[in-house]
Amino acid sequence: MNKDRPDRTPESEERRAVLGKMASATFAGLMLSGVLARAQDAAPQKTPIPARPFKGSSDANQDVLIRMQGELERAMQKPINERRWGMVIDMRKCTGCASCTVGCVMENKLPPGVVYRPVIDEEKGTYPNVTRTFLPRPCMQCETPACTPVCPVGATWKGADGIVVIDYDVCIGCRYCITACPYQARTFDFGQHWTDNAAKGEDGALALKSARAYQDPPNFEYGKEWKRREGIIPKSPVGNTRKCTFCAHRLKVGMLPMCVSTCVGRATFFGDLNDPKALVSELAGMANATQLKPEAGTHPNVYYLV
Amino acid sequence: MKQYAKIIWALWIILALVGGYGLIERLVTGHQLATYSSYVPWGMWVAAYIFFVGLSSGSFLLASLYYVFKITRLERIARLSLFTAGVTIIMALVTVGLDLGRMEKAVSVFYRPHFTSLITWEVWLYTAYLILVIMALKYAVRKKLKKLDPQVTKDDDQRLKRLMTYGIPLVIAFTGAGGALFGTISARAAWHTSLYPVIFIVGALLSGVALMTFMAWAFCDNHDESWHELLQFLGKLVLGLICIELILEWAEFSIPLWYGVGSEAELVKFVLFGPFWYVFWLVRILLGAVLPLYLLMGKKDAKSIGIASFLVAVTYFAVRLNLVIPAQVTPELRGLEHAYLDPIGNHLSFHYLPSFFEWQVLMGVVALGMALFYFGQRYLSLMQTLNNREVSR
Ligand code: SF4
Numbered sequence A: 001m002n003k004d005r006p007d008r009t010p011e012s013e014e015r016r017a018v019l020g021k022m023a024s025a026t027f028a029g030l031m032l033s034g035v036l037a038r039a040q041d042a043a044p045q046k047t048p049i050p051a052r053p054f055k056g057s058s059d060a061n062q063d064v065l066i067r068m069q070g071e072l073e074r075a076m077q078k079p080i081n082e083r084r085w086g087m088v089i090d091m092r093k094c095t096g097c098a099s100c101t102v103g104c105v106m107e108n109k110l111p112p113g114v115v116y117r118p119v120i121d122e123e124k125g126t127y128p129n130v131t132r133t134f135l136p137r138p139c140m141q142c143e144t145p146a147c148t149p150v151c152p153v154g155a156t157w158k159g160a161d162g163i164v165v166i167d168y169d170v171c172i173g174c175r176y177c178i179t180a181c182p183y184q185a186r187t188f189d190f191g192q193h194w195t196d197n198a199a200k201g202e203d204g205a206l207a208l209k210s211a212r213a214y215q216d217p218p219n220f221e222y223g224k225e226w227k228r229r230e231g232i233i234p235k236s237p238v239g240n241t242r243k244c245t246f247c248a249h250r251l252k253v254g255m256l257p258m259c260v261s262t263c264v265g266r267a268t269f270f271g272d273l274n275d276p277k278a279l280v281s282e283l284a285g286m287a288n289a290t291q292l293k294p295e296a297g298t299h300p301n302v303y304y305l306v
Numbered sequence B: 001m002k003q004y005a006k007i008i009w010a011l012w013i014i015l016a017l018v019g020g021y022g023l024i025e026r027l028v029t030g031h032q033l034a035t036y037s038s039y040v041p042w043g044m045w046v047a048a049y050i051f052f053v054g055l056s057s058g059s060f061l062l063a064s065l066y067y068v069f070k071i072t073r074l075e076r077i078a079r080l081s082l083f084t085a086g087v088t089i090i091m092a093l094v095t096v097g098l099d100l101g102r103m104e105k106a107v108s109v110f111y112r113p114h115f116t117s118l119i120t121w122e123v124w125l126y127t128a129y130l131i132l133v134i135m136a137l138k139y140a141v142r143k144k145l146k147k148l149d150p151q152v153t154k155d156d157d158q159r160l161k162r163l164m165t166y167g168i169p170l171v172i173a174f175t176g177a178g179g180a181l182f183g184t185i186s187a188r189a190a191w192h193t194s195l196y197p198v199i200f201i202v203g204a205l206l207s208g209v210a211l212m213t214f215m216a217w218a219f220c221d222n223h224d225e226s227w228h229e230l231l232q233f234l235g236k237l238v239l240g241l242i243c244i245e246l247i248l249e250w251a252e253f254s255i256p257l258w259y260g261v262g263s264e265a266e267l268v269k270f271v272l273f274g275p276f277w278y279v280f281w282l283v284r285i286l287l288g289a290v291l292p293l294y295l296l297m298g299k300k301d302a303k304s305i306g307i308a309s310f311l312v313a314v315t316y317f318a319v320r321l322n323l324v325i326p327a328q329v330t331p332e333l334r335g336l337e338h339a340y341l342d343p344i345g346n347h348l349s350f351h352y353l354p355s356f357f358e359w360q361v362l363m364g365v366v367a368l369g370m371a372l373f374y375f376g377q378r379y380l381s382l383m384q385t386l387n388n389r390e391v392s393r
């Protein structure tokens, strides 16, 4: 990019320093949520969720995020098998900004090639009569998942709270479950890194430094510390299948899934579908609530408002 | 055969070098150099695996025609068939093992099996089968290698017959289950057909018998009367199996395509008229069916039968590729192909063309298979039996 620039000027040095600081600050910020989740997870009993004015409330006039936060905390008081996590995505409000995708990538430290919540951008009609719809696609956490019975080693199953999980320590990476999901919600960790083939040239080192600050620290999916690494015997989750878990590690510590928090359009709703007063239950019961591919027989726990 | 020895050696050395390098790359870089993706998660290695399994089942069933059903004109080829069954199942297991994300954990299918999964069933059945083939080979071979007490020979024959008899349902079970492994996946419209277990069994017979017919033609120097009879018999078998297979394939393709509506019709159109149309029309139909049929129904001499069988056996790989790949190349949700990309390795793509690395690994597996054959012909007197050059029992 800067090949034609003869020498580094003081300005360019300064710019690099500023960029470097920005990069560290940004990554620190991005990492914060994951680190926080881990820190709280380390001693879950001893770290009560701080009291908040909205705790446990279901006030229809509140901001939806505040309301859902309260409902989440209420649900967490119940025994695990009485919760049924669900999500409602309002396609009329989704702006297609992909903040949820990016938030998810950051939270779960997803490497290239792994994605839990892509936003499908569909253009309909012919110019000038064109419309666009956006469809974020997390894992549907199906009631009857097609992906779990196919696993040869029982590495993936539906948990008591309805979240479909994968045990990275057990998964052999056969990818049968990937073929079985009607929503293509599972991806394989090929062991790639964001720094592979990364920027070269003058700013290459800085770019690498910034990217490594993101890619090298562990992720905390399932409340465990995962330091992925390629090799003859790779370190999980390299070589494993991966999927969205509704940020189960965040839920454990009373935090909403990352995509819900980062949704700019307030278009993603989350909560306990077993709680009739919860916002998600209200929304999922609306006449315009639909599920993706109901004919697949998987009974998704993700609803779309159309 | 002998005049080709140098060519075969040269071929083997090339395969072993190129393939060996591929195998090392596979160990060091994992799956990064492969072009299969999260959207086309099963690529050429899976197709090769079911291809090798088919060759194994077919050659085993052919051997059982002699050992169980006493079709004596197959005697010359029976032991080589049994050995081929062993070699090709090993090739299949190595290929699918290399396809796993975490090879080192593969044994967990034994100590923590999950029997709702057809992969679990397959692994268990293959293991039982491999043990059975090794035991059967022991009884089939040892009497030829050293002089045994007549009573031991008799016992061996009985044991062999018993093993081969048990082997028949076992082979039918795992071959059919191979079809079911795909057929049960309701998410993939093109796979989800009850026809697959049947197609897999017929396809296994066809490819396995064709391979053995080719070997009977190519590796035998003693072209006596019984050899000609053997080839004529095998030629008819291959001919019949091609016809049955074509009927099944007609059913498989014509039903979704007939009215031309629906996602399955699109997938069949992809196979027939998509970017890889030549795999179906040129490799599968022309080289795999039309030409062999012409050769088998025309002159019917040994050479025609040998070449026809070679074509059938090799091009059957195209059938396997067409079974595994096209079912995965259309997004289950329209637009997913553009939703999020992988800028590093393009592993979020619906386009699939095997990379050179994938071919390399496959070459390595073929070199391994050839090495095992060399071992067999060197130490297990397989070729002497084929050449009818041993003291008859
Ligand atoms: S959406 Fe796919 S991965 Fe998620 S539970 Fe359903 S079948 Fe499994």
Ligand code: SF4
Residues within 6 Å of the ligand: A150, A151, A152, A153, A154, A155, A156, A166, A170, A171, A172, A173, A174, A175, A176, A177, A178, A240, A241
């Ligand atoms: S990829 Fe892993 S989780 Fe999926 S079926 Fe195979 S072993 Fe199970």
